[in-house]
Amino acid sequence: MASKTVADYILERLRDWGVEKVFGYPGDGINGLLAAWGRAGDEPMFVQARHEEMSAFEAVGYAKFSGGLGVCAATSGPGAIHLLNGLYDAKLDHVPVVAIVGQTNRSAMGGSYQQEVDLLSLFKDVASDYVQMVTVPEQLPNVLDRAIRVALAEHAPTAIIIPADVQELEYSAPGHAFKMVPSSLGIEWPQVAAEDAAIRKAADLLNAGEKVAILAGAGARGARAELMQVADLLGAGVAKALLGKDVLSDELPYVTGSIGLLGTRPSYEMMNDCDTLLTVGSSFPYSQFMPSFGQARGVQIDLDAKQIGMRYPYEVNLVGDAAATLRALIPLLERKESRSWREGIEANVERWWETMKMEAMVDAAPINPMRLFHELSERLPAGAIISADSGSAANWYARNLRFRDDVRGSLSGTLATMGPGVPYGIGAKFAHPDRPAIVFAGDGAMQMNGLAELITIKHYWQDWSDPRLIVAVLHNNDLNQVTWEMRAMQGAAKFPQSQTLPDVDYAAFAAGLGLQAITVDKPDQIASAWERALSADRPTVLDVHVDPDVPPIPPHATFEQMKDSAEAILQGDENRWGLIREGVKTKIQEFLPHRDDK
Template identity: 70%
Template sequence: MGQTVADHLLHRLREWGVEQVFAYPGDGINGLVSAFGEADNQPRFVQTRHEEMAAFAAVGYAKFSGEVGVCMATSGPGAIHLLNGLYDAKLDHVPVVAIVGQTARSAMGGSYQQEVDLQALFKDVASEYLVEVNVAQQLPNALDRAIRTARWSRCPTALIIPADLQEEPYSPPAHAFKQVPSSPPGTSWSRPVPSDAELDAAAEVLEAGERVAVLVGQGARGAAEEVRQLADLTGAGVAKALLGKDVLSDELPYVTGAIGLLGTRPSYELMRDCDTLLIVGSNFPYSQFLPEPGQARAVQIDIDGRLIGMRYPTEVNLVGDSAATLAALLPRLHRKPDRSWRETIEKNVAAWWDTVEREAALEAKPVNPMAVVSELSRRIPDNAIVTADSGSSTNWYARNLRIRGDIRGSLSGTLATMGAGVPYALGAKFAHPDRPVIALVGDGAMQMNGLAELITLAHYRDLWRDPRCVVCVFHNNDLNQVTWELRAMGGAPKFEESQALPDVDYTGFARSLGITAVGVDRPEQLGPAWDTVLAADGPALLDVRCDPEVPPIPPHATFEQVKSATEAVLKGDPDAFHMVAQGVKTKVQEMLPGRRS
């Protein structure tokens, strides 16, 4: 028998260098599943526990590898389940290709089982490129364009292939009318640079500034060295959007850390007091954490002109590759002799890290969640990859984890969906099988998706040269971020019926899978527990019973704002007085003078 459409699809994926497809089977992709068997599982079919997890794993793989992630699902419910992960890719500008089965062409329009209008379903999430393949000759161009569009536009794309077509003989497009050919896989992407006039204008703004601030996002990841050189020339401080947390090391004394609600006080002060702002590769949405309009002259660099000038009234906009653009800009700048601004920044940063350590050392019932990440920071390998889920644990990832060496980190930044942390870790392990991965996950997200994907981690552990993958559960039996949002934003006490979580034996479940598991319910156990799981010979789980009343207080919060939230929760919060005490103790640490010896 000759090559089928499904056979050629896998052949083309191999030509593109795709080594794994994150997927879940179903009869709408039976032809494709059979082709994996015929192809000796090349690329590898990575079976997740749910199609949503397959999409998240593809996003994690793409984020940490820099390559296109590929996920696959059957028609109907399988396709629907992909949506959350694909929206995560869309909002965080990540290249992912979804390959989806569909009802046989002979049954379309007949209200057949699992028939869903997939083009309508994916129209928004895959708006850059979405196509249904209905004849074999259509396949090469459709697949190649889906991959090229995903890579160039940094977005999800989708390919719909009816079930009967998958099993038909493949024939290439002919040199004929209404046949569309395609060039071989492999593309060398250019690195666009703005014009000399635009670069000169940007240099004039930066040269004139006396108090320069830089904000970097994930788009600056390939330009870390250029950002460091620019910061040295201008005496700038550098704040990091959450998706850009791993762009620069937190050991650099002028790096102020994360910005925003989950950010640091030095980042807030940097933006509050600067007179010049440079934004590199960031679409940070919370403009209230940027300088007041008119306060600072601003320059923005981004590869995507559609995202220029959206967050702050920028004076000079440079559309281009961040590394190439900064490399062209640097020779136009001179080193500022006055370092007083830089000295202020470095003093603020040093004091902040002292504050963070004091906050993490505060007594809590039973364990302070800040200490979980602070203890990790002291031990984390320099080549580790960290994934974070959405929830109150994200605050501690943002503020307490000190990036150094080659550490990488990411999370669902813009969609901020729960449940991505563990499947991201799975994708990271396939992207870098020789590096340890650590997932920081709240117990709500763990119950939502993480428990199931522990099974997947255990299943594939033997494929990774460094088999370590640590899942750390912040176990507080509370949907804690929303609880705090109710208190701070709604002025309402915690509502137990919506917020309380059932207690789960996470260590027991992990051990049933053959996974190393350590439980912690006392502060003195935390450091040795991290040592144990980081030294494990495979996936490991760390279950830390945390105090849900340790407050994620924003860096700009005043005592008056804390007092207002306190008055609200005293109306009837079930553990109000303990919560108030923890909030006061935490905020006081920011007010203490000097540095800890």
């Protein structure tokens, strides 16, 4: 019987930790690992992306939607370098991912050898919580175990570097001896809640408030029932940070939706008018969308003490698990007798969703992108998992999609990098092969890497028990988000040489791969396209021709500001007349009669 190599042991240890998928791309720097995979019968499963950056994004999507650990693997040199963007996405969104990367042989290190890169220095920032190189077999299992534990404990990416020759060495376990570091499997997590005195102080502050606003982020995802009970007791409305969009259902009448530049008007108005703020599991960075300093008293709850007390002058900062801390608070909270604050929030929310429908139905040339999202909301299947790419798709994802209790969704929240939409969707399907997944991606992101990852979808989709993975492409031949940012932030006209994209037939590309492909270039085709995609027996690409002139209007923008900005900024912009036309038609929907108007 052949002896067990270090590479064999790594895969065995991953299996012992319950790792079922590793997203990777091959190269000779990990040939020892690849050979071990062959001996192990592809357990854990090696999921081959088209590029190492996509492997990292898929690991992030898998971790986000599974609630567990993501693992990616790449070769030395360029392969390891390509992982960085996806790992930074994990770092900034606090997602546990372990990267396993190769390195040149130990005998060649320091000799300017082919593909020799100082990987410890390279990964020092992105994997700052734990990065280590294995140089002798006895370092395992400790290095791998610690990489996994640190990733899970810190909600962060970690990295282990394994030279190619070390992968092929015979495995020798650490012994009961000096300078050996044996290790063990498993980890049991505590439920952390703040101390009683601090809970009491927070309850007193919240009880004293008359107009309470709650801001919930991704850290509140496991506290849905508790959050709803606290909101009911306090008569509060709940705004959601972008990464917390799936924390509470948008069908709850007091949920105001997203907050910030991509947020809703009810969230903006609630923060402007509240006298008390409770933030749960969020490090939402834009303080200008929170209550004015001195306007509101504040309480923050977060499991990570490093993230607490930022963004706003909170009076009480509670370090603890969101659910456990809210459960401790609930018996001390007094139910607000007056419900006028809550009733006002609910009226604003009801009007907002009606306005969103009206805006989605505004004519455009050829299709209003908001309608694409609105029509899905009307048909959103149970258990759907939704990802959006960075760009204008993120605007409509944040504002126009109405999530229900069992819907999950995410995007690159803090890094806001282009390109993760499709690989997130792939990661979601490997995490939950029995659930439908839907991706919204701009044509810029599709040209950057989404088209290539359609090949990955073709490669694996028949392994999924539910074959539905729908990629909706916002096809407008424009890097639209940056175009709008240039206008709004720089006061500059569109620069076509950088912003205009070459026209691509995304549906034809998908059809060539054997996927269902639907071109949508008329508004009345949208509903039937969604119905075909949601009932299909294979993945679908919707090539949706949308109007780049429909503005992503911030929640604080007034009609006069829109008009003034159009006149002042858009002089010389090649799309100026379309922008003024669509901007006015969209914004005016807020002022037209609604069903509840007297």
